[in-house]
Amino acid sequence: MDKINLTIDNKPVQVDSGTSILKAAEQVGIKIPTLCYLHLEDLNIENKPGGCRICVVEVQGRRNLAPSCATVCMEGMVVRTNTVRVMNAxxxxxELILSDHPSDCLVCAKSGKCDLQKTAQDLGIREVHYKGEQSHYKEDRSPSIIRDMDKxxxxRRCEMMCNEFQTVGALSGVNRGFDAVVAPAFEQDLVKSTCTFCGQCVxxxxxGALTEVDHTDNIIRALANPKKTVIVQTAPAVRAALGEEFGMEPGTLVTGKLVTALKQLGFDYVFDTDFAADLTIMEEGTELLTRLTSYLNGNKExxxxxxTSCCPAWVNFFEEYYPEMEDIPSTAxxxxxxxxxxxxxxxANKIGVDRKELVVTSIMPCLAKKFECQREExxxxxxxxxxxxxxxRELAALIKQSNIDFLSLPDSDFDAPMGESTGAAVIFGTTGGVIEAAVRTAYEVYTGKPLQKIDFEELRGMEGIRHATIDFNGLPINIGIAHGLGNARKLLDSIKAGTCNFHAIEIMACPGGCIGGGGQPLHHGQSxxxxxxxxAIxxxxxNKPIRKSHENPYITKLYEEFLGKPLSEKxxxxxxxxxxxxxKVKVVIPKSKS
Amino acid sequence: MSSIQIELHENQVKELVEVCRSFNNDPIELINVLHKAQGIFGYLPAEVQEIVSRELNVPVAKVYGVVTFYSFFTMLPKGQNPISICLGTACYVRGAEKVLDEFKKKLKIAVGETTPDGKFSLNCLRCVGACGLAPVVMVGDRTFGRVSPDGVQQILDEYV
Structure with a gap:
């Protein structure tokens, strides 16, 4: 590739042709501020509308300042990123952006984590000299996401995620000039749109324009109510991310501290969603083998x-876009x-508590889970x-509100019986994990032989679409994996077109799977x-002593005592x-808007 | 946004689907398709946008985004004779605003409205590219040049 030489703030830089000034500057330790620009490098996600103009720089010989995110380096370019002219601009x-932004930072849900707030601080803004009209839109509250477009x-980052990465198309820039806003079709509420509540916009x-619906108060009240027995389950991806909210390095596992914190918060039982993930493998894995055996026995129907059907945003997606394929996903x-x-x-039976007095809460890396638990079924x-x-994020806020010093907490173990889980369940938190867990169990059940090697490296990675063939003792099983709904769409279209020879496909809506979920600590564009x-996952x-779902002794016990066997009537x-x-959700059009 | 809720006739849907086909259902032709669709219906109600969205495989939010971005597109039904007054620079300096005021007075409606009998609607636009004829008024597809406030009644009379 051709190399380009230029100088940025008097520092010589050599970059590949096609590199933006912003990226070239990073190479020599110059961090140009940005707002609209977003680049999740490992996931191939980029937002580059060149719209906010915060990243402008001076390029010698050019009359106008150039947006560094959208300007490509040229041979011999002389760039200055911190002249008086640039800093004034x-x-x-x-200041112009802030002049149409509410100044309620102190009580904003995003305060302290807001890129706008941080950039304004970094730029040393102490006063907004422009006073004018401010935009006012109605607040939109869905079961998962709150849109406060005044902020x-x-x-257009949300629009890019929704349209390009997820291909959901719920959000678009609408209207023009001062009235411009990002909104669903006909400026209806999100709940009436094609939104899957994946939360990637958030x-x-x-x-603070896009935030989650906050349920921490409901939990605080439930915990304070002596009549209620409150139990909590935590998803696998939470333990790999919660530490970030307390300043810990990304990738620090905080499982033990998480359990201690939940116990100190007053939950009567601290359980693990991983237990249910093992259960999912028993049901979904059996379903896979049943369908597969039937197919191999000649039933081509x-x-x-x-x-897979663990991801609620993915379920919403295929219900919206591929309803004719509803018999394909697992019913688990x-x-x-x-x-x-x-x-x-x-x-509830075991502890003799009526279900109405039992409050089941969950800590999830996900916003679609809020929608899912409200489903009538x-x-x-x-x-x-x-x-x-x-x-x-809400759990971190709850821990802080309750005066718990998270960093100094000792480790504790989950409670029995629904806190016991295997390594197979833990990897549900990442793309490729659910199918790897299913393969570990399905292989042993199908072949009757123990796995020689538990790790299936061929199913791991961060590529948007992956595939691998696993040898089930002479029977090749073709596995597909997609994360991101845009990637899922490609696989679904290939199934529809009949060009797909997969036996099983895992789909996760969020980039990286649940670890990149819409409810996780904000990554601020750092993939x-x-x-x-x-x-960490x-x-x-x-590190787990048991790494296959079917070997979880509490799952075996659950089937013996209660369920019978996988796919039983119960x-x-x-x-x-x-x-x-x-x-078929029909458009309902508001009568009129003033 | 405001629109009325309508039910499209089967042949209207067919015609719209045909328009989309004539552009090979290519998403890139969205603006052209909407232009034609507005020609058929006189405006672009939500139902029409949904069909265009489905046929061109463009999210309906995007379609709505385009409809609300361009002032040419409207979600309100227009009169039988939609009147557009150019307020581009050339027309403006040659007195287009006075012409507009005269239309408002005569029709007793504001910009963006339709007369109660459904005959006329009034809109403004920015430059039709006929600056030599400024001020320009368009009624449907017809162009009237060098219009003065005194000439407004004469134009209206042609359509009564």
Whole structure:
């Protein structure tokens, strides 16, 4: 590749042709401030509208300042990033953005984590000289996400994630000039749009315009109520990310501290969603083998490939876009919902508590889980299997509010019985993990032989779409993996076109899987954070004494005492679900807007 | 945004689908398709945008984004004779605003509105590219040049 030589702030730089000034500057330790620009390098996600103009620089010989994110380096270029002219322009741009932004930072959900706030601080803004009209839009509250467009700076990151990465197309820039805003079609509420509640818009929003629905108060009240027994489950990806909220290095495992914190918060039982992940493998793995055996025995009507169904945003996606394929995904509920169903029957019975007095909460890296636990099919007589779902971020806030010094906490273990899990369950938190867990069990059940090697390296990685063939003792099993709904769409289209020869496909909506979920600590555009969480997940798996779901003794006990066997009638009733066609949602148009 | 809720006739849907096909259902032709669609319906209600979205495989939010970005597109039904007054620079300096005021007075409606009998609607636009004829007024596809406030009644009379 051609090399380009230039100087930035008098420092000589050599870069590949096509490199932006912003990236070239990074190579010589110059960090040009940005707002709209976003680049998750390891995931190939980039937002570069060149719209905010915070990253402008002076290029010798050019009349106008150039946006460094969208200007390509040229041979002999002389760039200055910190002249008086540049700094004035940058401040003016920032002041203009702030002049149409609410100044309620002290009570904003994003305060302290807001890119706009941080950039304004870095630029030394002490006063906004421009006073004018401010935008006012109605607040939009869905079961998962709150849109407060008064705080939107039109960086378009959310729009890029929703359209390009997820191909959901719920959000678009609408109207023009001062009225411009990012909104769903016809400026309806998110809940009436094609939104899957994956929360990736929230994960990349630089301001408080997009946030999650906060349930911490519900939890505090439930914990304070002596009549209630409150139990909590925590998803695998949470332990690999929660530490970041307390200043720990990305990828630090905090499983033991997490359990201690939850116990100190007053939860009566601290359980693990991983227990339900093992259960999922028993049900979903059996379903895979049943379909596969039937197919191999000559029944060509069997729907294959089987698709995983643990990810609620993915379920929303295929219900919206591929309702005609609803017989292909596994009918297994997600681990969150399996946990809820078992907790409010089997466990409630065991401890002699009525399900109405049992509050089941979950800590999830996910915003779609909030939507999922409100689904009607996961309620019994109006009482939900999972009452409240908190994001990793909300849990951190709850810990801080409760005066718990997280960093100094000792380690504790999860409670029995629903706190016991295997390494197979832990890797549910990353892309490729669910299918690896399923393969570990399906292989041994199908072949009757123990696995020589538990790690399936060929299923791991960060590529958007991956495939591998696993040898089931002479029977080649073709596995597909996709993370990101845009990648999922490609696999689904190939199934529809009949050009796909996979037996099983794992799909996760978020980049990297749950570790990159919409409810995780904000990565601020650093994909290395997600990579570090992935390493932590595999490390936790390797450290576990038991690493195959079917060897979890508490799962065996659950089947013996309660469920019978996988896919039994009781399992079907409690652990499986059915899907709905959501694509016919009709547009309801508001009468008029002033 | 405001629109009325309508039910499209089957043949209207067919015609719209045909328009999309004539552009090979290519998403890149979105603006052209919307242009034609507005020609058929006179405006672009949500139902029309949904069909265009489906046919061109463009998210309906994007379609709505384009409709609300360009002032040419409207989600409100226009009159039988949509009147557009050019307020581009050339027309403006030659008195387009006075012409507009005269239309408002005569029709007793504001910009963006339609007369109660559905005959006329009034809109402004920015430069039709006929600056030599400034000020320019368009009624449907017809162009009227060098219009003065005194000439407004004469134009309206042609359509009564």
């Amino acid at each position: 940058r401040r003016t741009v920032m 939107c700076i039109l960086c 994960a990349v929003c630089p301001t 069997v729907p294959l490939p089987i698709l 509920r997600s681990p969150q919902q399996m946990f809820g169903a078992i907790a409010k029957t089997y466990f 996961f309620k019994t007589d109006g009482n939900p299997d999972v009452d409240f779902s908190l994001s990793t 290395s954070v997600i990579m570090a969480r992935q390493r 595999y490390q936790e798996d390797a 399992s079907h009733h409690l652990l499986h679900t059915h899907y709905f066609n959501r694509s």
